Amino acid sequence: MTAYEIRGVSKTYAGRRRRVEALDNFNLTINEHERWGIVGESGSGKTTLLKILAGLIAPTTGTVSVLGETLDRGDRVAMAHLRRSVQMVFQDPRSSLDPRLRVADIISEPLRSPLAKPQTGPVAARVAEVLDAVGLPEAVGRAYPHELSGGQRQRVALARALAPRPRILLADEPVSALDVSHRAHVLNLLNDLVRSMGLTLVMVTHDLGVVRHTCDQVGVLRGGRLVESGRTVTVMTHPGDSYTAELLRARPHVRAA
Amino acid sequence: MKRFTVIAGLTCAGLVVLAALLSLVWTPFNPRKVSGTRYAGPGWPHLLGTDSLGMDTASRLLVGAQTTLVVGIIAVAIAAVIGVPLGIYAGMGHRLAAEIMERASDILYALPALLLAILLAAARGASVGTATAAIGIATIPVFQRMARAATLTVMSQDYILAAEMSGTKRWVIAVRHVLPNIAPLLGVQAAASFSMAILAEAGLSYLGLSAPSTTPTWGRMLRDANLYTAPLQAIIPGVAIALAVMGFNLVGDGVRDYLDPRLKEVR
Numbered sequence: 001m002t003a004y005e006i007r008g009v010s011k012t013y014a015g016r017r018r019r020v021e022a023l024d025n026f027n028l029t030i031n032e033h034e035r036w037g038i039v040g041e042s043g044s045g046k047t048t049l050l051k052i053l054a055g056l057i058a059p060t061t062g063t064v065s066v067l068g069e070t071l072d073r074g075d076r077v078a079m080a081h082l083r084r085s086v087q088m089v090f091q092d093p094r095s096s097l098d099p100r101l102r103v104a105d106i107i108s109e110p111l112r113s114p115l116a117k118p119q120t121g122p123v124a125a126r127v128a129e130v131l132d133a134v135g136l137p138e139a140v141g142r143a144y145p146h147e148l149s150g151g152q153r154q155r156v157a158l159a160r161a162l163a164p165r166p167r168i169l170l171a172d173e174p175v176s177a178l179d180v181s182h183r184a185h186v187l188n189l190l191n192d193l194v195r196s197m198g199l200t201l202v203m204v205t206h207d208l209g210v211v212r213h214t215c216d217q218v219g220v221l222r223g224g225r226l227v228e229s230g231r232t233v234t235v236m237t238h239p240g241d242s243y244t245a246e247l248l249r250a251r252p253h254v255r256a257a
Numbered sequence: 258m259k260r261f262t263v264i265a266g267l268t269c270a271g272l273v274v275l276a277a278l279l280s281l282v283w284t285p286f287n288p289r290k291v292s293g294t295r296y297a298g299p300g301w302p303h304l305l306g307t308d309s310l311g312m313d314t315a316s317r318l319l320v321g322a323q324t325t326l327v328v329g330i331i332a333v334a335i336a337a338v339i340g341v342p343l344g345i346y347a348g349m350g351h352r353l354a355a356e357i358m359e360r361a362s363d364i365l366y367a368l369p370a371l372l373l374a375i376l377l378a379a380a381r382g383a384s385v386g387t388a389t390a391a392i393g394i395a396t397i398p399v400f401q402r403m404a405r406a407a408t409l410t411v412m413s414q415d416y417i418l419a420a421e422m423s424g425t426k427r428w429v430i431a432v433r434h435v436l437p438n439i440a441p442l443l444g445v446q447a448a449a450s451f452s453m454a455i456l457a458e459a460g461l462s463y464l465g466l467s468a469p470s471t472t473p474t475w476g477r478m479l480r481d482a483n484l485y486t487a488p489l490q491a492i493i494p495g496v497a498i499a500l501a502v503m504g505f506n507l508v509g510d511g512v513r514d515y516l517d518p519r520l521k522e523v524r
Contacts, residue, residue, distance in 0.1 A: 054418075054422055055422075056418055056421065056422070080424065083422060083423065083424040084424075086422070087422060087423075088418070088419070088422055090415040090418070090419065091415075092415065095414050095415040095416065096414075096415035096416050096418075096419055097416055098414075098416040098433075098434055098438070099438070100434075100437040100438055101433075101434075106416075109419075109420060109423050109425060109433075110422075110423035110424070113423045113424040113425050114424060114426065115423075115424030116423075116424070157419075160419065164423070
């Protein structure tokens with residue numbers, strides 16, 4: 001089944017003095033269980049794309065279908081369908097976790113929503129289950145976010161996203177705000193969970209290494225346009241676009257002294 | 258240092274509360290009746306002397322604390338109960354509502370508590386009630402604007418997007434995420450507004466726009482004092498007002514720290 005069908009999507013932000021075209025005629029088909037990485041430099045439209053896919057903002061033109069249902073922010077039924085199927089992990093866990101709620105309350109929020117799928121067991125049991133899935137002890141549920149390390153916070157954010165059993169996971173640079181020691185842990189965890197749960201992943205990042213590690217498909221964004229897409233291995237080894245080649249060359253390399 | 262200021266604030270505010278509570282059950286003399294000679298100096302039985310009519314100053318000071326607290330609490334409650342929900346509503350992305358409220362706030366700002374008190378006193382007669390209502394109404398835009406600005410900051414956080422993605426209803430987001438996160442600021446504002454209300458009531462009493470002469474209030478005591486004949490009768494209520502204002506301001510800082518778990522981490 002097709003997870004996302006994105007056709008002719010453009011997004012323009014109109015200010016008083018200037019207009020910014022964040023996305024320009026973006027087309028992409030994402031099948032279920034695929035793991036997509038969308039790469040591009042800052043300002044290329046990555047986050048805008050993710051927010052459109054999450055139903056948080058509407059495209060200026062074009063259509064997006066999620067699991068066969070056309071996305072329409074004005075249509076309650078379509079939005080309920082989206083909310084039940086799609087969850088997101090944000091870039092900075094300091095901003096994505098409410099500092100005034102305990103971890104258990106943060107994770108259980110999507111489970112208590114009126115749109116939540118019926119639970120097979122009590123909410124507390126599901127919270128403990130997802131905490132365990134992300135490698136955190138149940139006691140963390142009683143902590144406040146500021147009492148956790150950056151890596152632990154991002155695990156909590158991941159647990160919240162997984163709690164309502166979504167079919168699609170969106171990730172906005174999920175490890176870029178973490179220090180190096182936590183990056184690999186969180187990335188491996190994300191990788192394992194997405195594979196074991198059979199989720200569709202759409203991750204935006206500027207880090208090609210992260211894409212190579214996690215995604216089987218990659219799309220390259222430049223100035224709001226998709227300049228290249230395909231299997232990660234192919235695009236990384238034989239880039240078909242000069243911009244992709246430029247991005248690959250710009251990766252930091254360690255040279256022997 | 259922080260601890261010292263909180264203790265100092267609690268002591269000052271506590272003295273005001275204690276005086277108000279004590280006056281409910283006991284005062285040295287009847288604060289509304291002449292009990293001695295005019296302008297008697299401090300001593301026995303009039304510990305703080307007597308005023309221009311010969312009424313006991315200590316008794317009037319104790320009862321005046323009641324008025325001070327009641328005016329402060331009710332005025333801040335009026336302002337917060339109306340201003341905070343309006344500010345949160347405007348800050349949660351209702352642009353037209355925000356625009357209308359901004360203009361309404363501008364109009365209210367243009368009408369200071371003094372003018373409102375004069376208007377209300379003309380319509381309903383000068384009383385503690387009209388003064389309190391005037392101070393409360395004049396403070397609504399302060400809470401509305403602060404709540405809106407703080408809500409805008411909270412709404413820019415990713416946890417609001419996460420809540421939206423979970424299908425959480427807007428009013429639940431307002432109660433669960435926005436209100437607790439802006440509460441420390443509102444607590445500080447409430448304490449500051451409480452102090453301002455005390456000052457405003459004293460000012461209105463001084464101008465004869467609040468309590469009648471039979472009701473003991475600190476502002477009224479200032480008005481009735483003669484600075485040249487018996488300066489102590491002006492200094493005593495003046496110091497009481499200053500201590501109350503300072504005390505509640507310092508308590509406000511303490512409330513902010515207590516309500517914010519992130520600041521507990523620092524302590």
